[in-house]
Amino acid sequence: MKNLLLDGKMLTYEEGQTIMDCALSNGIAIPGLCHLPGLSPSGNCRLCTVKTGGRYVSACTEPAIDGMEVECETMELSQVRMQLLRMLFVEGNHYCPSCEKSGSCRLQEAAYHEGMLDLHFRPFYxxxxxxxxxxxxxxxxxxxxxCALCVRASREIDGKNVFDISGRGIETHLIVNSASGKLLDTDISVEDRAVHVCPVGAILVKGKGFEIPIGRRLYD
Amino acid sequence: MSSVSEEVDLLVGRLGERPLQILVEIQKTFNHVPTEAVEGIARKLGLPVSRVLANIEFYSFLSLEKPGDYVLLMSDNITDWMAGSRSLYSRLCSNLEGIADATKTSCTGMCDQGPAMLVNGIAVTKLDENRIDSIADLVKRHVPLSSWPREYFHVESNIRKSGWLFESGRRKVLEGQALLQELKDSNLRGRGGAGFPTALKWASCREATGEKYVVCNADEGEPGTFKDRVLLTHCAENLLEGMALCANIVGAKRGFLYVRGEYRYLESHLAKMLRKKRSEDFTVELHWGAGAYICGEESALLESIEGKRGIPRVRPPFPVTHGLFGMPTVVDNVETFCAASGIAAGGGKDFRRFGTDESRGTKLLSVSGDCSKPGIYEYPFGVSIEQILADCGADEPIAVQVGGASGACLDASEFGRKIGFEDLPTSGSVMIFGKNRDMKEAALNFSKFFAHESCGFCTPCRVGTSIIEQILESGNGLAEMPDLAGILKASHCGLGQSASRAVMDMLKKFPGHWGLS
Incomplete structure (x- = not known):
């Protein structure tokens, strides 16, 4: 049996697992937005950044190595997560009070968890x-x-290619696979897994907004 | 000119599974990628339309909109700025107002003869007010590029100091296992800056199973670097020889030479060299980059050859086992293949005469900025900055940027430091700042470069580089810089991890330039 040390706790893992896999299979949650078991890991949000051997790595992509020591819940890494979350908030337009995902949003939940109280950086609008x-x-x-979860779910689970990430740098954006560029003209269906993996409120099923009242949602 | 659909048919036939190369050729023919071509390529290759679009929107030199008959891109490196490119750019824009648009592009690799620009993808050097006015006039009169004065397109090689690499023999005496042993004994390390032992890389690829590939990274996009330009011009045969020797060792039949789009002017020369060195055992295909610094990162480069956006892969696995099309691949840069071919001709012993214990051999340096003799200098590893400054005629410099925008900024107290893996590892960019230079400008230039070139894959680099640009542009929030530099270390690849390095050096070493003490 192979072991690693996560924040001083000895965890066992199987060959081929990542640090994230190892934590999850031991019932420990490392924060992260772009990872979902069953989809290939990506490592784009960097929220699961942990420290090992003096350097930062993303837990969802870094292979576990026998005897490795990994830090996650430290002041330093909490600060890294806080700044990454602020960056994600300011680069988009996130208005929680008017967003129907509020209360079920993984970005919002991660920010609560880290105790984020302000945007700190100037919003990009x-x-x-x-x-x-x-x-x-x-x-x-x-x-x-x-986070490209929809891109991966569409490809890897639905066997389609509905979504893609386009552009570069701060101009990065989500596009859909149709000549018109509209979702209507793609082969997406509401049953697709891709429709239900969005960690934020970017992909929503219409007509469901307030089925679960605010106050009784997953992260409320 | 053939129709868009005929052109797509032709290119799909010729370039098959390489959608990015098809897009590059379409852009060259039509000065943009028409919608018809996007849909045609997707249909012919069985790709999602979104995948083709995502490529066009990723690479700077591809565009969906037709810009007119001329695409004018002004090189925007700090060395161009220092030579007056910004006022020339304004002059060009006002000359052409309402007629054509000029935009800016990252360093075009003409730092020793800037300010420079690209006109319809072809390099124009030594810009001054006269040349800019003349170019505006040619554009206004719709004069085709082929009738422009030839001297505008003249590129000097400026080889100021040549040594072992330029002078090494071309007749190979070693190959196969004997060469691999000689490479090992010579301790040749990759010239891209990371310094991985070449023999170890080739041997690992040789041992891996599957169809093998040999890829040469000639995508030098590091600001201030232009050695590949000169090597491709003068040593293309040595380079191709080096690739063929590698192919022979690892067992590859197919190779790619990935050249940055900025060097498109070398196309007919390179095509000629490829024809000359063609063999039945090993074929090398040219792949043109399309304006993306990140593709100099080896795994992004492989993605790019495969026709995808240049997003660096998760590593491990490394290219030697899982490279191009998932197969074992050697990726080395131009200088490394040239050095390997030199060792095959002259033996490792001759090579080992130069350099230091940890850094054997010689290194080409691309020297630019405030000096009287900018150009290419070949030195044995271990040469001091002082020596370089004396040789290139730098008068009382205050700073030297070693390794390009991602490298280190040295002040005068550090000019005794030496080029080498043990002290200053570098792909060879040396940019010199004279006594009246404002390092604020250099910091701002580099921050713009990284914000423009971030691939956008991961949060810290995508957002962090833009925040740093905002801070340096406004001058507000400088106190945030150390923290931001720390967060960038959590980036997915080396671009993000090194994006704040030079700026931090400059803030620390030249606080007075920001009015800080």
């Missing part, structure tokens, strides 16, 4: 296009954090 063309699915790009 980007202009992003909303796509309400589809009768059952809404794409609100203001809230997209480019």
């Amino acid at each position: 980007p202009k992003r296009e909303m796509d309400a063309s589809h009768p059952e699915i809404l794409l609100d790009r203001d809230r997209c954090i480019f």
Whole structure:
């Protein structure tokens, strides 16, 4: 049996697992937004940044090594997570009070968890296009954090190619696979896994907004 | 000119599974990528339309909109700024107001003869007010590029000091296992800056199973670097020889030479060299970059050859086992392949005569900025900054940036430091700042560079580089810089991890330039 030390706790893991896999299989949650068991790891949000051997690595992509020592719940890494969360908030347009994902949003939950009380950086207020063309699915790009979970779920689970990440740098944006660029003209279906993996309120099923009242949602 | 759909058919036939290369050729022919081509490429290659679009929106030299008959891109490196590019750019824009648009692009690798620009993808050097006015006039009169004065496109090599690499023989005496042993004994390390032992890389690839590839990284995008430009011009045969020797050792039949789009002017020369060195055992194909610094990172470069956006891969696995198309691949830079071919000709012993214990051989340095003799200098490793400054005619410099925008900024107290893996590892960019220079400008230039070139994959680099640019542009929030530099260390790849390094050096060593004490 192989072991690693996470914040001083000895955890066992199987060959081929990442640090994140190891933590999860031992019932420990490392914060993260772009990781979902069952989808290939990406490592783009960096919220699962941990420290090992004096350097930062993303827990969801870094292979576990026998005997490695990993830090996660330290002041230093909490500060890294706090700043990353602030960056994600300021680069998009996140208005929690008017967002129907509020209370079920993993970004919001991560920010509560780290105790984030302000944006700290100046908001970018980007202009992003909303796509309400589809009768059952809404794409609100203001809230997209480019985690690519929808891209991967569509490819790896649904066997489609509905979403893609386009552009570069701060101009990065989510696009859909149709000549018109509209969701309506893609082969997406509301049952697709891709519709239900968004950690924020960028992809929403229409007509469900307040089925669960505020106050009784997952992270309330 | 053939129609868009005919052109797509032709290119798909010729370039098959390489959608990015098809887009590059379409852009070259039509000065943009028409919608018809996007849909045609997607249909022919069985790709999602979104995948083709994502490529166009990632690479700077591809565009969906037709800009007119001329695409004018002004090189925006700090060395261009120091030579007056910003006022020339304003002059060009006002000359062309309402007629054509000029924009800026990252360093085009002409730092020894800037300010420079690209016109329809072809380098124009030594810009001054006369040349800018003349270019505006040629554009206004719709004069085709082929009728422009030839001297505008003249690129000097400026080899100021040549040594072992330039002078090494071309007749190989060693190959296969004997060469691998000689490379090991010579202690040749990768010239890109990371310094991985070349023999170890080649041997690992040789041992891996599957179809093998040999890839040469000639995508030198590090600001202030132009040695590949000169090596491709003068030593292309040595380079191709080095690739072929590698292919022979690892067992590859196919190779790629990935050249940055900025060097497109070398196309006919390189095509000629490839024809000359063609063999049945090993074929090398040219791959043109399309304006993305990140593709100099080896795994992003492989993604790019595969026709994807240049997003660095998660490593491990490394290219020697899982490289191009998932197969074992050697990726080395131009100078490394040239050095390997030199060792095959002259033996490792001759090579080992130069350099230091940890850094054997010689290194090409691209020297630019405030000096009287900018150009290429070949030195044995271990040469001091002082020596370089004396040789290139730098008058009382205050700072030297070693390793490009991602490298280190040295002040005068550090000019005794030496080029080498043990002290100053570098791909060879040396930019010199004279006594009246304001380092605020250099910091701002580099911050703009990284914000523009971040691939956007991970949060710290995508957002952090833009925040740093805002801070340096406004001058507000400088106290945040150490913290931001720390967060950038959590980036996915070396671009983000090194994006704040030079700026931090400059803030620390030249606080007075910001009015700090």
